[in-house]
Amino acid sequence: MEFTLGQIATILGGKVEGDENLKVNRLDKIQEGKEGGIGFLANEKYEPHIYTTEATAVIVSEDFRPKSNLPCTLIRVKDAYNGFTTLLEAYAQLTKMGKTGIEEPSFCDSSSRIGDDCYRAAFSYIGKNCSLGNNVKVHAHVSIEDNVIIGDNTILHSGVKIKNGSVIGKNCEIHSGAVIGADGFGFVPQEDGTYKSIPQIGNVIIEDSVSVGSNTTIDCATMGSTIIRKGAKIDNMVQIAHNVVIGENTVIASQTGISGSTIIGKNCIIAGQVGIVGHIKIADNTTIAAKTGISKSIKKPGQTIFGYMGMDIKHFLKSYTIFKNLPQIQDKLKELEKKQ
Numbered sequence: 001m002e003f004t005l006g007q008i009a010t011i012l013g014g015k016v017e018g019d020e021n022l023k024v025n026r027l028d029k030i031q032e033g034k035e036g037g038i039g040f041l042a043n044e045k046y047e048p049h050i051y052t053t054e055a056t057a058v059i060v061s062e063d064f065r066p067k068s069n070l071p072c073t074l075i076r077v078k079d080a081y082n083g084f085t086t087l088l089e090a091y092a093q094l095t096k097m098g099k100t101g102i103e104e105p106s107f108c109d110s111s112s113r114i115g116d117d118c119y120r121a122a123f124s125y126i127g128k129n130c131s132l133g134n135n136v137k138v139h140a141h142v143s144i145e146d147n148v149i150i151g152d153n154t155i156l157h158s159g160v161k162i163k164n165g166s167v168i169g170k171n172c173e174i175h176s177g178a179v180i181g182a183d184g185f186g187f188v189p190q191e192d193g194t195y196k197s198i199p200q201i202g203n204v205i206i207e208d209s210v211s212v213g214s215n216t217t218i219d220c221a222t223m224g225s226t227i228i229r230k231g232a233k234i235d236n237m238v239q240i241a242h243n244v245v246i247g248e249n250t251v252i253a254s255q256t257g258i259s260g261s262t263i264i265g266k267n268c269i270i271a272g273q274v275g276i277v278g279h280i281k282i283a284d285n286t287t288i289a290a291k292t293g294i295s296k297s298i299k300k301p302g303q304t305i306f307g308y309m310g311m312d313i314k315h316f317l318k319s320y321t322i323f324k325n326l327p328q329i330q331d332k333l334k335e336l337e338k339k340q
Helices: 005-012 044-050 080-096 313-324 326-339
Strands: 015-017 037-040 057-061 073-077 179-182 187-189 195-197 203-206 217-219 225-228 304-306
Touching: 005 015, 005 057, 005 073, 005 080, 037 080, 057 080, 073 080, 179 203, 203 217, 217 225, 304 313, 313 326
Parallel strands: 037 057, 057 073, 179 217, 203 225
Antiparallel strands: 015 073, 187 195
């Protein structure tokens, strides 16, 4: 795909400094740019590369002032990082959403309804009584079981498994290997030491504009629904247990585990390898730092929580200062004891 710099400036709401008719066909890092590529400069430590880049054009912020002559054409925008992100989104939209039609072999039950401009790759499977909206992309080896609803413009990458009764909204992206709606971890211990399985008869509801990373698992509810609210972004290899609710625009990093029936507020940030027990609530706008363990509800919004078990980060840092000085404190105590 090839675009003029004028076309790109229109998409970004920017202005070209130079020839608007120059064409680019590739997105490049500024330090690796070649003719026909377009890069961006948002971090000042990369500024030296703009004076040597071979890229045809570079996106810069409005306030950028070059210190010497430039070998490239500039596209000035309000914010270079956001501008390049917008360009990446447009590029991804063209590449990811361009495919349509049906490849063979694939299977779709006759009772299911498929919208316009959908793509069904070879070896994909769609079960009974499903409903797929317009422009849905179902890639190779995707399995969609019975009674599933998927909204417009949603992408299911290769190897995704959507279990019975799941509901996925519009403009979602589910990455390779994710499993939506597998049984929750429900077992009752018996007197003889064995465990009896509790049937998991609920489903998963994923609202609009949610991203789910590769190999992430979102379990169906025991009863009712496990719910991922609109705008949530979930990284690779995250475990979300039965009956969990994830709030709007909350982001969750890799290797986090959230136990059953916990409710996460909106606009939270959960870093990698966080562990959260079940049946608690996390307030809106909470930040949980990496490797933190959460054992009780966080009721006050806007806190940053850190440590194992998790506490307010200011209290943790004070405590840690004491902890790392324990050897010296012990030595002083011994000296005081000798003086007594």
